[in-house]
Amino acid sequence: MTHKRRDTWPDLRRGHSLGPWATMFDASPRAMLSTLWSHRMRSLPFAQAAASRSSRGAKSLALFVLLALLATPSLYLAQADEDEATPSQTSATSLGAPYRVELPGGAIVELVGIGFHPSQGKEWWGADGTPVAAPYHDFKGRVREDSITREIAVRRVKQPTGDGTFFWQPNGPGSTAGGTPLDAAGKAIHDLDAVARAFPPDSKTFSILFHVATAPWNTVETTDGRAPMSTAFLDAKLNRTVSLAFTPASERQGQLMLSVAHDLLEQDIRLVAVTNDGRELSSVRTSNVGVNRFCQTTGYFRDLELDDVKEFKLQYRPFQLFELRNLPLEPGMKTEPEFNEIESDE
Numbered sequence: 400m401t402h403k404r405r406d407t408w409p410d411l412r413r414g415h416s417l418g419p420w421a422t423m424f425d426a427s428p429r430a431m432l433s434t435l436w437s438h439r440m441r442s443l444p445f446a447q448a449a450a451s452r453s454s455r456g457a458k459s460l461a462l463f464v465l466l467a468l469l470a471t472p473s474l475y476l477a478q479a480d481e482d483e484a485t486p487s488q489t490s491a492t493s494l495g496a497p498y499r500v501e502l503p504g505g506a507i508v509e510l511v512g513i514g515f516h517p518s519q520g521k522e523w524w525g526a527d528g529t530p531v532a533a534p535y536h537d538f539k540g541r542v543r544e545d546s547i548t549r550e551i552a553v554r555r556v557k558q559p560t561g562d563g564t565f566f567w568q569p570n571g572p573g574s575t576a577g578g579t580p581l582d583a584a585g586k587a588i589h590d591l592d593a594v595a596r597a598f599p600p601d602s603k604t605f606s607i608l609f610h611v612a613t614a615p616w617n618t619v620e621t622t623d624g625r626a627p628m629s630t631a632f633l634d635a636k637l638n639r640t641v642s643l644a645f646t647p648a649s650e651r652q653g654q655l656m657l658s659v660a661h662d663l664l665e666q667d668i669r670l671v672a673v674t675n676d677g678r679e680l681s682s683v684r685t686s687n688v689g690v691n692r693f694c695q696t697t698g699y700f701r702d703l704e705l706d707d708v709k710e711f712k713l714q715y716r717p718f719q720l721f722e723l724r725n726l727p728l729e730p731g732m733k734t735e736p737e738f739n740e741i742e743s744d745e
Contacts (some may be wrong), residue, residue: 417489474601483609497554498526501739504559504613508567510723516548517541523552525732526723535588540595547598547728551607552580554591562681566666568595568743570608570722604734606724606742612667616714624648624657626710643713648705655700657711660691665716670698673709 476653497509511534512523518538525531534552542548553567569575573596578652580593598605616634622628622645629644650656657670668687672680682698689695698711722743 411707424568429567438642459589460662484727496525497531498723498736499556500609500721500723502559502565502609502611502721504561504563504565504611505557506555506559506563506565506611507557508565508609509554509556510607510726511552511554513726513728514542514550514552516550518550522730524727524732526726526734526736528727528730528732528734530730534591535582535593537585538578538593538595539579539581540576540593542574542576542595542597544597546573546600547602548595549598549605549728550593550595552591552593553607556590559611559613561613563611565609565611567592567607567609569598570606571598573598582714598728602728603732604727606722606726609721609723610667610718611721612718613717614716616626616669616716619643619661619663619713619715620645621710621712624705624708645711645713648711650705653701655703655705655708656697657700658695658697659713660693660695662694663715664689664692664694665718667718668696669714670693670696671714672698672703673712674703674707675709679712 453739465562472615497508497511499509501507510526510601512525512531514523514533515521518533520537523531523533534554538550551569575597576595577596578593580588580591582741596605619634619641620643624645624647626647627645629642631640631642633639641661643659643663646658648655657672659669659670669685670682672682674680680700680703683701684699686697687694688700696713722739722741724737724739724744725734726736726739
Protein backbone atom coordinates (compact mmCIF):
# COMPACT_ATOMS: atom_id res chain seq x y z
CA MET A 400 0.00 0.00 0.00
CA THR A 401 1.32 3.40 -0.93
CA HIS A 402 0.25 6.78 0.31
CA LYS A 403 -0.64 9.92 -1.56
CA ARG A 404 0.47 13.25 -0.29
CA ARG A 405 -0.57 16.72 -1.34
CA ASP A 406 2.21 19.22 -1.76
CA THR A 407 1.97 22.64 -0.14
CA TRP A 408 0.69 25.24 -2.58
CA PRO A 409 3.04 28.13 -3.38
CA ASP A 410 2.64 31.52 -1.72
CA LEU A 411 1.22 33.77 -4.48
CA ARG A 412 1.73 37.09 -2.72
CA ARG A 413 3.51 39.84 -4.70
CA GLY A 414 5.02 43.21 -3.86
CA HIS A 415 3.77 46.55 -5.18
CA SER A 416 5.25 49.91 -6.15
CA LEU A 417 4.20 52.29 -3.37
CA GLY A 418 4.04 55.50 -5.41
CA PRO A 419 4.70 58.92 -3.79
CA TRP A 420 3.63 57.82 -0.27
CA ALA A 421 6.31 55.19 0.27
CA THR A 422 6.94 56.23 3.87
CA MET A 423 3.78 58.08 4.86
CA PHE A 424 1.69 55.06 5.95
CA ASP A 425 2.19 51.67 7.58
CA ALA A 426 2.43 48.48 5.51
CA SER A 427 -1.27 47.71 5.02
CA PRO A 428 -2.46 51.16 3.77
CA ARG A 429 0.68 51.47 1.62
CA ALA A 430 -0.17 48.21 -0.12
CA MET A 431 -3.76 49.31 -0.71
CA LEU A 432 -2.73 52.74 -2.02
CA SER A 433 -0.21 51.16 -4.37
CA THR A 434 -3.08 49.42 -6.19
CA LEU A 435 -4.97 52.68 -6.46
CA TRP A 436 -1.87 54.47 -7.68
CA SER A 437 -1.17 52.02 -10.49
CA HIS A 438 -4.76 52.09 -11.75
CA ARG A 439 -5.19 55.87 -11.48
CA MET A 440 -1.89 56.69 -13.14
CA ARG A 441 -2.84 54.54 -16.13
CA SER A 442 -6.16 56.40 -16.36
CA LEU A 443 -4.62 59.91 -16.19
CA PRO A 444 -3.03 60.69 -19.60
CA PHE A 445 -1.81 64.04 -18.37
CA ALA A 446 0.31 62.53 -15.58
CA GLN A 447 3.45 62.13 -17.66
CA ALA A 448 3.26 65.71 -18.89
CA ALA A 449 2.55 67.01 -15.42
CA ALA A 450 5.63 65.25 -14.07
CA SER A 451 7.86 67.42 -16.28
CA ARG A 452 6.40 70.70 -15.02
CA SER A 453 7.68 72.86 -12.23
CA SER A 454 8.37 71.41 -8.77
CA ARG A 455 5.40 73.28 -7.38
CA GLY A 456 3.08 71.88 -10.06
CA ALA A 457 4.26 68.27 -9.52
CA LYS A 458 3.67 68.47 -5.78
CA SER A 459 0.20 69.90 -6.36
CA LEU A 460 -0.63 67.09 -8.73
CA ALA A 461 0.51 64.40 -6.26
CA LEU A 462 -1.55 65.99 -3.50
CA PHE A 463 -4.59 66.21 -5.81
CA VAL A 464 -4.35 62.54 -6.78
CA LEU A 465 -3.91 61.44 -3.15
CA LEU A 466 -6.99 63.40 -2.02
CA ALA A 467 -9.02 62.03 -4.93
CA LEU A 468 -8.08 58.47 -4.05
CA LEU A 469 -8.92 58.86 -0.36
CA ALA A 470 -12.28 60.37 -1.29
CA THR A 471 -13.33 57.40 -3.50
CA PRO A 472 -13.20 54.19 -1.39
CA SER A 473 -15.74 52.48 -3.67
CA LEU A 474 -13.23 52.67 -6.52
CA TYR A 475 -10.70 50.75 -4.42
CA LEU A 476 -13.17 48.00 -3.69
CA ALA A 477 -13.93 47.57 -7.37
CA GLN A 478 -10.33 47.71 -8.57
CA ALA A 479 -8.53 45.84 -5.79
CA ASP A 480 -10.45 42.65 -6.62
CA GLU A 481 -8.68 42.57 -9.96
CA ASP A 482 -5.19 42.41 -8.44
CA GLU A 483 -3.21 39.66 -6.79
CA ALA A 484 -3.26 39.36 -2.99
CA THR A 485 -1.31 42.13 -1.32
CA PRO A 486 1.51 41.46 1.17
CA SER A 487 -0.87 42.25 4.05
CA GLN A 488 -3.15 39.35 3.09
CA THR A 489 -2.61 35.62 3.75
CA SER A 490 -3.90 33.27 1.08
CA ALA A 491 -5.38 29.99 2.33
CA THR A 492 -3.40 28.21 -0.37
CA SER A 493 -0.18 29.14 1.43
CA LEU A 494 -1.10 26.79 4.29
CA GLY A 495 -0.07 23.14 4.43
CA ALA A 496 -2.40 20.64 2.74
CA PRO A 497 -3.86 17.59 4.55
CA TYR A 498 -1.89 14.35 4.42
CA ARG A 499 -4.11 11.87 2.55
CA VAL A 500 -3.94 8.06 2.70
CA GLU A 501 -5.94 5.35 0.97
CA LEU A 502 -7.07 2.25 2.86
CA PRO A 503 -8.48 -1.12 1.72
CA GLY A 504 -12.12 -1.14 0.67
CA GLY A 505 -11.86 2.28 -0.97
CA ALA A 506 -11.64 4.27 2.26
CA ILE A 507 -9.82 7.62 2.06
CA VAL A 508 -8.79 9.61 5.12
CA GLU A 509 -6.82 12.81 5.72
CA LEU A 510 -4.75 13.91 8.67
CA VAL A 511 -6.10 17.46 8.73
CA GLY A 512 -4.04 18.85 11.57
CA ILE A 513 -2.27 18.60 14.92
CA GLY A 514 -2.84 21.26 17.57
CA PHE A 515 -2.16 22.16 21.16
CA HIS A 516 -4.69 21.12 23.82
CA PRO A 517 -6.95 22.94 24.49
CA SER A 518 -6.67 24.21 20.91
CA GLN A 519 -9.11 27.11 20.73
CA GLY A 520 -7.31 30.19 19.42
CA LYS A 521 -3.96 28.38 19.08
CA GLU A 522 -1.93 27.33 16.07
CA TRP A 523 -2.27 24.07 14.14
CA TRP A 524 0.23 22.25 11.92
CA GLY A 525 0.26 19.39 9.45
CA ALA A 526 2.06 16.08 9.08
CA ASP A 527 5.24 17.87 7.95
CA GLY A 528 5.13 20.63 10.59
CA THR A 529 3.85 23.37 8.27
CA PRO A 530 0.99 25.64 9.45
CA VAL A 531 -2.59 24.64 8.66
CA ALA A 532 -5.94 26.31 9.26
CA ALA A 533 -7.77 25.33 12.46
CA PRO A 534 -10.07 22.41 11.45
CA TYR A 535 -12.75 23.32 14.02
CA HIS A 536 -13.72 26.04 16.46
CA ASP A 537 -14.10 24.03 19.66
CA PHE A 538 -13.67 20.55 21.06
CA LYS A 539 -15.14 19.36 24.38
CA GLY A 540 -12.89 16.35 25.07
CA ARG A 541 -10.26 16.85 27.78
CA VAL A 542 -7.18 15.02 29.03
CA ARG A 543 -4.91 15.99 31.92
CA GLU A 544 -2.57 18.79 30.92
CA ASP A 545 0.44 17.83 33.06
CA SER A 546 2.28 16.24 30.11
CA ILE A 547 2.52 16.78 26.33
CA THR A 548 -1.11 17.18 25.27
CA ARG A 549 -2.24 17.55 21.68
CA GLU A 550 -5.43 17.44 19.61
CA ILE A 551 -5.51 15.43 16.39
CA ALA A 552 -8.09 15.90 13.62
CA VAL A 553 -8.73 13.31 10.89
CA ARG A 554 -11.30 13.68 8.10
CA ARG A 555 -13.16 10.69 6.68
CA VAL A 556 -13.13 11.66 3.01
CA LYS A 557 -14.63 8.35 1.81
CA GLN A 558 -16.03 5.38 3.70
CA PRO A 559 -15.18 1.77 2.76
CA THR A 560 -17.51 0.16 0.26
CA GLY A 561 -20.14 -2.34 1.41
CA ASP A 562 -20.07 -3.10 5.13
CA GLY A 563 -16.36 -2.34 5.52
CA THR A 564 -15.36 -0.51 8.70
CA PHE A 565 -12.34 1.34 10.02
CA PHE A 566 -11.27 3.38 13.00
CA TRP A 567 -8.07 5.11 14.08
CA GLN A 568 -6.26 6.00 17.28
CA PRO A 569 -2.89 7.47 18.34
CA ASN A 570 -0.50 4.56 18.82
CA GLY A 571 1.58 3.87 21.92
CA PRO A 572 1.23 4.76 25.62
CA GLY A 573 -0.85 7.70 26.79
CA SER A 574 -4.42 8.60 27.70
CA THR A 575 -6.98 9.60 25.05
CA ALA A 576 -10.23 11.56 25.21
CA GLY A 577 -12.74 11.62 22.39
CA GLY A 578 -15.14 14.43 21.62
CA THR A 579 -17.21 16.12 18.94
CA PRO A 580 -15.51 18.88 16.91
CA LEU A 581 -17.76 21.96 16.64
CA ASP A 582 -17.86 24.84 14.18
CA ALA A 583 -18.18 28.50 15.18
CA ALA A 584 -21.97 28.14 15.38
CA GLY A 585 -21.64 25.23 17.83
CA LYS A 586 -22.73 22.62 15.29
CA ALA A 587 -21.04 19.21 14.97
CA ILE A 588 -18.70 18.65 12.01
CA HIS A 589 -19.79 15.16 11.03
CA ASP A 590 -17.02 14.18 8.59
CA LEU A 591 -14.30 15.05 11.10
CA ASP A 592 -12.92 12.85 13.92
CA ALA A 593 -10.96 14.45 16.75
CA VAL A 594 -9.22 13.21 19.89
CA ALA A 595 -7.16 14.76 22.65
CA ARG A 596 -4.06 12.80 23.62
CA ALA A 597 -1.57 12.98 26.48
CA PHE A 598 1.87 11.78 25.37
CA PRO A 599 4.84 10.76 27.56
CA PRO A 600 7.00 13.79 28.55
CA ASP A 601 10.00 12.74 26.44
CA SER A 602 7.99 12.27 23.21
CA LYS A 603 9.16 14.04 20.04
CA THR A 604 6.96 12.38 17.41
CA PHE A 605 3.94 10.09 17.40
CA SER A 606 2.06 7.74 15.08
CA ILE A 607 -1.55 6.95 14.18
CA LEU A 608 -2.81 3.38 13.91
CA PHE A 609 -5.63 2.61 11.43
CA HIS A 610 -7.76 -0.53 11.86
CA VAL A 611 -9.50 -1.62 8.65
CA ALA A 612 -11.89 -4.57 8.23
CA THR A 613 -13.35 -5.64 4.88
CA ALA A 614 -13.25 -9.46 5.04
CA PRO A 615 -16.35 -11.73 5.28
CA TRP A 616 -17.85 -12.20 8.76
CA ASN A 617 -17.36 -15.38 10.83
CA THR A 618 -20.11 -16.43 13.27
CA VAL A 619 -18.68 -17.26 16.70
CA GLU A 620 -21.78 -18.22 18.65
CA THR A 621 -25.54 -17.70 18.80
CA THR A 622 -28.07 -17.10 21.59
CA ASP A 623 -31.84 -16.69 21.72
CA GLY A 624 -31.45 -13.66 24.00
CA ARG A 625 -33.96 -14.98 26.56
CA ALA A 626 -31.47 -16.18 29.19
CA PRO A 627 -27.78 -15.79 30.12
CA MET A 628 -25.39 -18.04 28.23
CA SER A 629 -21.60 -18.58 28.44
CA THR A 630 -19.16 -20.86 26.63
CA ALA A 631 -15.49 -21.46 25.80
CA PHE A 632 -14.21 -23.30 22.73
CA LEU A 633 -11.25 -23.63 20.36
CA ASP A 634 -11.65 -21.39 17.32
CA ALA A 635 -9.94 -22.98 14.30
CA LYS A 636 -9.43 -19.68 12.45
CA LEU A 637 -7.82 -17.97 15.43
CA ASN A 638 -6.10 -21.17 16.61
CA ARG A 639 -6.87 -20.39 20.25
CA THR A 640 -9.61 -20.72 22.83
CA VAL A 641 -12.37 -18.12 22.76
CA SER A 642 -14.39 -17.37 25.89
CA LEU A 643 -17.65 -15.41 25.94
CA ALA A 644 -20.80 -14.76 27.98
CA PHE A 645 -24.15 -13.32 26.81
CA THR A 646 -26.59 -11.37 28.98
CA PRO A 647 -30.33 -11.60 28.30
CA ALA A 648 -31.61 -9.06 25.76
CA SER A 649 -33.53 -6.09 27.16
CA GLU A 650 -35.62 -3.24 25.83
CA ARG A 651 -34.73 0.32 26.82
CA GLN A 652 -35.90 3.65 25.42
CA GLY A 653 -37.38 2.06 22.33
CA GLN A 654 -34.26 -0.01 21.53
CA LEU A 655 -33.53 -3.71 21.93
CA MET A 656 -30.11 -4.25 23.54
CA LEU A 657 -27.85 -7.29 23.86
CA SER A 658 -24.43 -7.44 25.56
CA VAL A 659 -21.69 -10.05 25.34
CA ALA A 660 -18.38 -10.27 27.24
CA HIS A 661 -15.55 -11.83 25.22
CA ASP A 662 -11.79 -11.93 24.60
CA LEU A 663 -11.85 -11.16 20.84
CA LEU A 664 -9.87 -7.96 21.30
CA GLU A 665 -7.96 -7.88 18.01
CA GLN A 666 -11.04 -8.42 15.84
CA ASP A 667 -13.87 -6.42 14.31
CA ILE A 668 -17.02 -7.42 16.23
CA ARG A 669 -20.73 -7.10 15.52
CA LEU A 670 -24.05 -8.49 16.75
CA VAL A 671 -26.75 -9.56 14.29
CA ALA A 672 -30.41 -10.29 15.00
CA VAL A 673 -32.10 -13.02 12.94
CA THR A 674 -35.86 -12.44 12.79
CA ASN A 675 -38.55 -15.10 12.74
CA ASP A 676 -39.06 -14.53 8.99
CA GLY A 677 -35.32 -15.03 8.25
CA ARG A 678 -34.08 -11.43 7.95
CA GLU A 679 -30.62 -10.59 9.35
CA LEU A 680 -30.36 -7.14 10.94
CA SER A 681 -27.03 -5.77 12.10
CA SER A 682 -27.14 -3.53 15.16
CA VAL A 683 -27.55 0.15 14.32
CA ARG A 684 -24.93 1.02 16.92
CA THR A 685 -22.24 -0.93 18.78
CA SER A 686 -20.36 0.12 21.91
CA ASN A 687 -17.27 -1.51 23.38
CA VAL A 688 -15.65 -1.19 26.81
CA GLY A 689 -12.89 -3.33 28.23
CA VAL A 690 -9.64 -3.74 30.12
CA ASN A 691 -6.69 -6.13 29.81
CA ARG A 692 -7.94 -9.27 27.98
CA PHE A 693 -11.62 -8.57 28.50
CA CYS A 694 -14.17 -6.61 26.43
CA GLN A 695 -17.92 -6.09 26.59
CA THR A 696 -19.75 -5.42 23.33
CA THR A 697 -23.33 -4.11 23.30
CA GLY A 698 -25.50 -4.05 20.18
CA TYR A 699 -28.48 -1.69 19.83
CA PHE A 700 -31.39 -2.65 17.53
CA ARG A 701 -34.01 -0.08 16.57
CA ASP A 702 -37.67 -0.86 15.76
CA LEU A 703 -37.26 -4.47 16.84
CA GLU A 704 -38.97 -6.43 19.64
CA LEU A 705 -37.60 -9.55 21.28
CA ASP A 706 -40.67 -11.57 20.28
CA ASP A 707 -39.71 -10.96 16.63
CA VAL A 708 -36.17 -12.38 17.09
CA LYS A 709 -35.31 -16.04 16.51
CA GLU A 710 -31.64 -15.71 17.57
CA PHE A 711 -28.68 -13.35 17.86
CA LYS A 712 -25.29 -13.99 16.24
CA LEU A 713 -21.91 -12.82 17.53
CA GLN A 714 -19.63 -12.35 14.50
CA TYR A 715 -16.01 -11.29 13.99
CA ARG A 716 -13.52 -10.63 11.21
CA PRO A 717 -9.83 -9.68 11.25
CA PHE A 718 -8.47 -6.16 11.09
CA GLN A 719 -5.71 -5.00 8.77
CA LEU A 720 -3.43 -2.56 10.57
CA PHE A 721 -1.78 0.49 8.99
CA GLU A 722 0.48 2.98 10.74
CA LEU A 723 1.23 6.61 9.89
CA ARG A 724 4.56 7.22 11.65
CA ASN A 725 6.90 10.08 12.45
CA LEU A 726 4.34 12.84 12.99
CA PRO A 727 5.59 16.05 14.69
CA LEU A 728 4.44 17.04 18.18
CA GLU A 729 5.65 20.63 17.69
CA PRO A 730 4.84 23.23 15.02
CA GLY A 731 7.62 23.85 12.53
CA MET A 732 9.25 20.50 13.31
CA LYS A 733 10.28 18.97 9.99
CA THR A 734 9.69 15.23 9.78
CA GLU A 735 9.28 12.64 7.04
CA PRO A 736 5.95 10.84 7.67
CA GLU A 737 5.79 7.17 6.70
CA PHE A 738 2.66 5.13 5.96
CA ASN A 739 2.95 1.33 6.02
CA GLU A 740 0.90 -1.79 6.65
CA ILE A 741 1.72 -3.71 9.82
CA GLU A 742 2.07 -7.40 9.15
CA SER A 743 -0.13 -9.63 11.29
CA ASP A 744 1.47 -12.26 13.54
CA GLU A 745 -1.33 -14.71 12.83
